[in-house]
Amino acid sequence: EPEVTQTPSHQVTQMGQEVILRCVPISNHLYFYWYRQILGQKVEFLVSFYNNEISEKSEIFDDQFSVERPDGSNFTLKIRSTKLEDSAMYFCASNFGPGELFFGEGSRLTVL
Amino acid sequence: AQSVAQPEDQVNVAEGNPLTVKCTYSVSGNPYLFWYVQYPNRGLQFLLKYITGDNLVKGSYGFEAEFNKSQTSFHLKKPSALVSDSALYFCAVRPNSGNTPLVFGKGTRLSVIA
Numbered sequence: 533e534p535e536v537t538q539t540p541s542h543q544v545t546q547m548g549q550e551v552i553l554r555c556v557p558i559s560n561h562l563y564f565y566w567y568r569q570i571l572g573q574k575v576e577f578l579v580s581f582y583n584n585e586i587s588e589k590s591e592i593f594d595d596q597f598s599v600e601r602p603d604g605s606n607f608t609l610k611i612r613s614t615k616l617e618d619s620a621m622y623f624c625a626s627n628f629g630p631g632e633l634f635f636g637e638g639s640r641l642t643v644l
Numbered sequence: 645a646q647s648v649a650q651p652e653d654q655v656n657v658a659e660g661n662p663l664t665v666k667c668t669y670s671v672s673g674n675p676y677l678f679w680y681v682q683y684p685n686r687g688l689q690f691l692l693k694y695i696t697g698d699n700l701v702k703g704s705y706g707f708e709a710e711f712n713k714s715q716t717s718f719h720l721k722k723p724s725a726l727v728s729d730s731a732l733y734f735c736a737v738r739p740n741s742g743n744t745p746l747v748f749g750k751g752t753r754l755s756v757i758a
Contacts, residue, residue, distance in 0.1 A: 575748040588745055623687060632678055637687040
């Protein structure tokens with residue numbers, strides 16, 4: 533069964549460093565998303581991406597964040613200068629259209 | 645803007661008993677409603693959805709949910725709980741027009757006791 537894959541599963545970084553989280557969405561999906569979850573709590577929307585551009589973003593997704601689909605398969609989230617409060621689990625998701633999202637297993641980011 | 649309320653942080657139930665995890669929502673227009681489950685250190689797994697049609701929807705692992713438009717609710721139910729159902733459950737909603745991102749509730753931790 534096709535699935536969303538995310539790398540790395542865990543990244544530890546120093547405050548102020550740049551981080552790139554990578555995702556390979558399901559191949560025929562058209563819509564891509566990043567969500568984050570702090571300490572097993574609420575799942576918060578960051579950004580959605582369609583047709584090679586951001587379609588929506590939340591107030592969390594400030595200038596420190598960016599997304600890119602550099603080729604036909606990868607979808608990346610970059611955090612330019614990490615802060616302690618960026619420590620969270622980051623989930624990538626994709627779907628074909630209206631309907632359920634398919635989530636990856638997540639990338640745990642720890643900022644020291 | 646849409647929102648989801650899961651009023652219980654924790655639900656405890658004995659194995660074999662029925663379980664209910666509550667969810668109410670607010671959305672402009674008609675909703676698409678979803679339930680997801682999260683096991684420790686894992687991603688979110690889709691359980692079931694309401695898009696249109698029958699108000700009672702059945703999903704994975706014997707779970708079902710009933711859409712109640714007048715009460716704006718979409719409670720998750722299972723007739724007989726298993727210890728393996730213990731997990732974090734999230735309700736989510738979005739309007740049925742466009743592709744607005746899903747908004748999630750804060751989650752309810754279900755603990756099934758043997």
